[in-house]
Amino acid sequence: MTAILDIQDVRKSYGAHQALKGVSLSVSEGEFIALVGPSGCGKTTLLKQIAGFEEPDQGRIAIAGADMAGVPAAKRPTSMVFQRLALFPHMTVAENVGFPLKLRKTQPGEIRKRVGQMIELMQLKTDYLTRFPRQLSGGEQQRVALARSMVSEPKLLLLDEPLSALDVKLKKVLQAELKRLHRSVGVTFVHVTHDLEEAMMLADRICVMRDGAILQLGTPADIYYRPAGSFVAGFIGETNLMPIKVTARDKSGLVYRSADIADIDGRIASDFVADGVGQGDALLMLRPELLRVLGPEEKAEGIIGAEVTEMFGKGGTVQYRARTRGGQNLVVEIPGTSSLPMRIGDKVRLGFAKKDIYVFGPGA
Structure with a gap:
């Protein structure tokens, strides 16, 4: 498989605190990988380096073979969905979803076409296009956020605990939707989550982190039945x-x-x-x-x-x-x-x- 994301010896410190300690990770094109670990282990910091919100102190991040050093977040072939969805309250669903294309000065007709395609993919009703975020349920808002992140056809979709604020029943529904979406579009997903069951359900591979380092990287079965040690064994179930x-x-x-x-x-x-x-x-x-x-x-x-x-x-x-x-x-x-x-x-x-x-x- 072709590596769409290649991370080599990435290090990041905030003052005396070393958040990432030489992390190396290769992610294949079309793969769904979950980053898990206790709070403060470095998983969200690593996601920020990939997205371009921060630059590593040392090391190399390449996406589709291109070195991302100095490339700002807006110029990277990535899109990110946050825990707090950050939908624009004054914009309709159509305007929210089409906003990344508008920034790229895409023609209005093309924007309408692609917004419509994403709404259909997310299984939202077309009359939602004229609604505002406050008129939608939590699950519907989540689907709109996913549609906005996918409309620009990123090579990498980065997910920072996007389902953590939802109730258990709705979370289960959207986990299934996320799996279906990944299967449908074939985009590479890098997903940060505290929900270990969610990681086991969704990911092709799981990356377990602790204290800024990767302890084990493997399939859900590897991590669950062949853990690298007692920490991984106790952390995953x-x-x-x-x-x-x-x-x-x-x-x-x-x-x-x-x-x-x-x-x-x-x-x-x-x-x-x-x-x-x-x-x-x-x-x-x-x-x-x-x-x-x-x-x-x-x-x-x-x-x-x-x-x-x-x-x-x-x-x-x-x-x-x-x-x-x-x-x-x-x-x-x-x-x-x-x-x-x-x-x-x-x-x-x-x-x-x-x-x-x-x-x-x-x-x-």
Whole structure:
């Protein structure tokens, strides 16, 4: 795939605070990439560098092969949608959407044509063209903002948490709309979000950042099931991290022991072990939905004994908290049913398959 965005060793400081610490990232044409991380990790700062609102102190940003050094935001082949949509209140929907084309001195007939195309793409009614933003719902305003950002046919669409202020139900609808829009127009999306479920739903790849650096870049499945370490594992969804002792390691995998896990053979194949794990302490990751409640005589490749300490109904699923004999707290999530399989105080056996675990070092 051709790289539409190439970022090399970008650094940015605000006084003594180093917001970006040598970030490098390549984004393919037509890709949807999400930047996630805790507040202050540098994701919005990176978006501003791409958009041209700020210049990096060091490093190179290229879009479609052209170096963006010194190129102002208005001259870059990018468009940005902000958390606060910044629609012009005194302009109609048609005027708002067509404003970027008017700035480029596009002919009025062409503006009307392209505004109409964008309104249709956003599935807005044509009579909305004469309305003002205050006459629209939050979701309709969001669609207008997206239409305005797309009407100039940017090579890169930059999204800075555009759905964060919406209620949960409307957010779900617009997440689906955003995915449909990306699929329809084929423009490259770079999306900053705090909503990890949103990143998993929408992105082709997720970039996890912390303290101005990229910790891991990969597909949603990579990030979720093969995290680079305990921070990424804990940041992207809930998980269980169980301490183990690695007693032997070779190319085929490792041998381990645990006070809480009864393993069928005490071995884990190398496919499920992160690079750099050797003898000594390590962490075994188990996602809550990959643990299952075993019957009294039922067998599994790995079994954990625990006591149920809490229960939370979530509609489609039920989440349990359980404590192992060694004092480890576990989260177990199973499909919701009308008859609950476990109650608080129950002693249970939790089973897992070897293909569903992942092991990394304690300091990762």
